[in-house]
Amino acid sequence: MKLQEIGIDITQEVAASKSLCRSRKSNSELGASQLASCKSQGLRRREGKKSFKIGRKRIKVKDKIIKGKPYGGPLPLYSR
Numbered sequence: 001m002k003l004q005e006i007g008i009d010i011t012q013e014v015a016a017s018k019s020l021c022r023s024r025k026s027n028s029e030l031g032a033s034q035l036a037s038c039k040s041q042g043l044r045r046r047e048g049k050k051s052f053k054i055g056r057k058r059i060k061v062k063d064k065i066i067k068g069k070p071y072g073g074p075l076p077l078y079s080r
Contacts, residue, residue, distance in 0.1 A: 018043060040068035040075075052076065 016034040021043035027035055038044040042065050051060045054074045067073025 015041065040073075040077075041071050042067035042073060 016030075016037040018041070020030070020034065021038035021041060027044070027047075030038070035044065039046050045063055045065055046061045048062060049060065050062075051058050052075055053059075054066075061075070066075055068075045069077045
């Protein structure tokens with residue numbers, strides 16, 4: 001039996017709540033989807049050495065709080 005047959009839409013993602021993102025839970029205590037949602041909403045710092053072209057400049061996003069495109073920020077969305 002497939003999930004679509006019983007009425008569950010697995011493509012719909014739910015954003016993590018603002019209170020969860022602002023909580024004192026460490027990144028390792030959150031699920032991967034919740035953590036990604038928090039970072040995209042601009043509520044948690046980003047990590048890694050990734051850089052993006054924002055405007056005319058290339059900016060490294062490590063330790064910065066930058067929103068993703070779905071939440072009104074400049075960072076592109078690659079998941080879809």
